[in-house]
Amino acid sequence: MEKQKTKKAAKITLFALTWPIFIEILLHMLMGNADTLMLSQYDDNAVAAVGVANQIMSIIIVMFGFVAMGTSILIAQYVGAKQEEKAGHISVVSIVANLVFGIILSAVLFIFGKPLLQLMNLPEELIAPSLIYLQIVGGFSFVQSLIMTLGAIVKSYGFTKDAMIVTIGMNILNVFGNYLFIFGAFGAPVLGVTGVAISTAVSRGVGLIILFILVYKRVNGELPWSFLVEKFPKEELKQLLKIGIPSAGEHLSYNTSQMVITFFVASMGTTALTTRVYVFNIIMFAFLFSIAIGQGTQILIGYLVGEGKLQEAYRRCLKSLWIAMSVTIFIMIVIVFFQDTLLRIFTDNPEIIYLGSILIFMSIILEPGRAFNIIVISALRSAGDVKYPVYIGILSMWGVAVTVSYGAGIVMGLGLIGVWLAFILDEWLRGILMLKRWKSKKWVSMSFVDVQKTKDY
Incomplete structure (x- = not known):
């Protein structure tokens, strides 16, 4: 077997x-x-x-x-x-x-x-x-x-x-x-x-x-x-917690920061709050592909790291990133093309449709950044580098996403457009930093299993 x-x-x-x-x-x-x-x-x-x-x-x-x-x-x-x-x-x-x-x-x-x-x-x-x-x-x-x-x-x-x-x-x-x-x-x-x-x-x-x-x-x-x-499985529990606790912390930080941003959006009025919900339900089909590719890549890189094929694992991440971003951009272009029809599935309110159209257009920039994050973070985790994405994630979520959402959205009066700008900055900043981390190859010594590195690395 x-x-x-x-x-x-x-x-x-x-x-x-x-x-x-x-x-x-x-x-x-x-x-x-x-x-x-x-x-x-x-x-x-x-x-x-x-x-x-x-x-x-x-x-x-x-x-x-x-x-x-x-x-x-x-x-x-x-x-x-x-x-x-x-x-x-x-x-x-x-x-x-x-x-x-x-x-x-x-x-x-x-x-x-x-x-x-x-x-x-x-x-x-x-x-x-x-x-x-x-x-x-x-x-x-x-x-x-x-x-x-x-x-x-x-x-x-x-x-x-x-x-x-x-x-x-x-x-x-x-x-x-x-x-x-x-x-x-x-x-x-x-x-x-x-x-x-x-x-x-x-x-x-x-x-x-x-x-x-x-x-x-x-x-x-x-x-x-x-x-x-x-x-008593002390070592196994230690390994599980070493990966799981930082990952859980990142997810909890993200959910909490999104709740705070939702509070900001709610203060902008019912139209803004409703528009955000509708736009999210439309663009989610773009990042679903990224999530699936990220999970698949995580499994494959885990296999490759376990086999000691670190150069192959390195290339796998970059190839998956290219695929995910290409698919995401294509889907977002299709969504933009049909944005009016898609928004009218949810509402006939012209104000929501107008604002939603702007946000969907901005999401052509936002969603590739999200794909950037999902793929490279999945790769880093599967290679054993679990802490770096958490530290950078928490700093960017609160230092960029929350701060800029308040500053641009409320203080500067840009509303949801300011919030979307904050999302774009947050996703791309984290994505670029994660890619830089992957290319630094510091993860090569962080595997959770003892492996023999292949000569091509």
Whole structure:
């Protein structure tokens, strides 16, 4: 089986890795609000209740992601280095670590759900339905923590289709469950928010079972659980946290800075706030490709670094960057060409359409910068250089994105145009600094596995 996995790692291409990841991410973005969309046909208060609960859940999911990030990078490097036993150790340690972490956070959400909702200044009439959703979905959030970990494992072995298929199945099951419990189809009781929560929890539970089966199939029916009995996995946990904690810090910093910028935008008025939402929903299709290519590149570079093919890893990043930026620019040109039609899908307000058109045009510059960041940061992380992107990211997010958004958007009175200018400066500054870091090749000595460097480096 070891030879089979090594052969898989050696032959896999960026396209083979990327297209299932793209579909999976697209489904997450399109279907992530399925509960809200279907509830809108039932009750507006229910939509608001679930929306606030999901804001809390999104923070929890970011926290689960730091173990999954470390899992993905470490397994890719160990598979590339043909150290299958250590890859198996990382697999079982990450599963148990995120399970324990998930159970703790699930208990917090279940027990302290009401105080958390009250902290968000939720109207009293919305607390009861929101609490039901938070206690059911949040109480089983450990299931989501395991799904993220198992998904990272199968993708790191190169089987990105597995994660995609499970995501498709979960979404179909979730929508069907929503249909049953919101509209009372086939004689089912109309349960509203409670039904949606049950549907979400059950679909994730089924997805978890299928992912476990797929993981066992991909590791030849074995996971070295006995390793955990033999000794405390201090070294493996240290490796996971060394990657995961900085990555989680960067994500939390980004989300927090975006919340602050949203506060600035909200002070500009409803038109500005609405325009930002509409434009983001349109241009997200451009950076979805970058995210997928970034994840695929991360896996490939992990393989190459593990094999000691550092020069090949160096070229892989630059080639992926060129592909991602070319695709992003092409998509943005298409979006600009159809911008009026796309904006009118959301609104007929001429003020929003006019402002949105300007922002979409500016995004021709913005989105390649975002692609710059996504690809090179993914490459640096997969090579073991995890701290530098965090330090630069935090400095730029707050020193440029937040500061310039306030200065240009509010003080200078440029509004959303000033905010978009801040986004452009932030993305391109970070992107250029990340590329400079990659070209410096300081990451060559930061691998998490012991590798023999090839002579071509």
